[in-house]
Amino acid sequence: MSTEELPLSYAQQRLWFLDQLKPNSAFYNTTITWHLEGRLDQAVLKRSLQEVIQRHEILRTNFIAVDGKASQIIHEEINWTISVTDLTNLSSTEQEVAAKQLVQQKALQPFDLANELLIRATLVVLSENEHIFSICMHHIVNDGWSTGVFIQELATLYNAYLQGLPSPLTPLTIQYADFALWQREWLQGEVRQRQLNYWQKQLADAPDLLSLPTDRPRASMQTVAGANHRFVLSEQLTLQLVKLSQEQGVTLFMTLLAVFDTLLYRYTGQEDILVGTPIANRNQSQLEQLIGFFVNTLVMRTSLEGDPTFSELLIQVRKIATEAYTHQDLPFEMLVEALQPERDLSYTPLFQVMFALDDNSLHSMELTGLKVNPIPIEWETAKFDLSLSMENTARGLI
CATH class of the missing domain: 3.30.559.30 (Nonribosomal peptide synthetase, condensation domain)
Incomplete structure (x- = not known):
């Protein structure tokens, strides 16, 4: 964990304050869900997700109060994995009901800004060639544009790793915490x-x-x-x-x-x-x-x-x-x-x-060997x- 306590951006500070006023709320959860048809490599998906989280410090960040002021703490190492639920033993009708309930439950589960990673991934197995995949993040670490970045990087990594190739993504030169510092100094x-x-x-x-x-x-x-x-x-x-x-x-x-x-x-x-x-x-x-x-x-x-x-x-x-x-x-x-x-x-x-x-194109995802369709929530x-x-x-x- 980083020992340095960093300031929040102005927008983050507002959400943190609202969370203090009304804790245990899922109001600022953001969720996107897809139906995957085809042969999915779960190990490659997990590795790709972990690489995106490792690449972006904001996805390894918690928000705490220090002397009454909000600070963000960046974790160097994380213990995170995708949640996998197997529904292959259910009928198609039962699967549809159970999968919808599970995704909604995850989407409406409040995040603890101080103590847990503010991203959760859920994979529902319907059959060997059919899955429901859902990502939920707290708005304090994410916005619409960021969701597009997340999706494109996840797809790029998955498609590369599936072929045994290394990550083709260019290393990031700055992180969100740099923006928060810059915003407070510049404005x-x-x-x-x-x-x-x-x-x-x-x-x-x-x-x-x-x-x-x-x-x-x-x-x-x-x-x-x-x-x-x-x-x-x-x-x-x-x-x-x-x-x-x-x-x-x-x-x-x-x-x-x-x-x-x-x-x-x-x-x-x-x-x-x-x-x-x-x-x-x-x-x-x-x-x-x-x-x-x-x-x-x-x-x-x-x-x-x-x-x-x-x-x-x-x-x-x-x-x-x-x-x-x-x-x-x-x-x-x-x-x-x-x-x-x-x-x-x-x-x-x-x-x-x-x-x-x-921009609808930001949220389209292309995964090798899979037909990917978004599921509106x-x-x-x-x-x-x-x-x-x-x-x-x-x-x-x-």
Whole structure:
């Protein structure tokens, strides 16, 4: 174990604080699951997983309190292995039920940030040529981009080891702890104030709440109970949206955000719309290959005052998004602390609606000799009043 106690990044510190307030919660667990069809080499899979964990210090990190302050401790050696459950003696119907229960149980099992590795892998054996494979990590060591890095490195290692080859991965020059140190040293003084000045001006006099019409009164304290609804925009409609974006000189994200803003305006009647959106927050090329909690949240504020045309709205969204990207380094936690919005336990501060456009290609996994298909997990939780998460796939926007 490293004897050095290292600081957390600002985003990590917020999650650590939330964990102290409400321990034994699985709310910030992130899980991805696949169905594997074909001949799987379990020993090679285990070796590949262990190599990824050894390669990224953040996956060997625990978070402890030292004199009331959060610190991260990096372990040099770990005692970790994949959990394997054999269901070959069950019927196919029983297997389906048991596998789903097991994956959900692992996904909803809280992590102990101070005392256990914050990644767990589960392999369910259905037959010699059929498996369910699931990875669960705590958000404090992971984000969406990191999941993509993890998957690609795991696949690269598995495919190499299967052929008896050494790891083809280039050694990492920095680790997440270096980013956390750099962030705290860099985001000071004039740099921090310049970022803060923009956001204070941009969000001045913003409404506290976007009042979506609901089928029941808002609870006095926000709950995390929620539901999911999946839908697909056709390939033809998706291509039309891409073409419109190109013609208007905007990204697909900007077009979809403008559409979403319009929809929110139609449902609420409010002309001042605030929507949160995640951003990878990896401005330096060295950070792109790291696993860790880098993602930041930006607040996109759009005005529909004066009944603008959609083209006019797109111009506004492009300007707002471009400026937000320029000022993306200020951690959302720091922004909330500086703005001190009116706090109400029944809704989240600054915004209550989230929009994300994900890169579906990041989470595809190709393993030699295996047909790999992701299995969506239906969460019954929600961090915000409404979240719209879209992926651009070959079938269209999902």
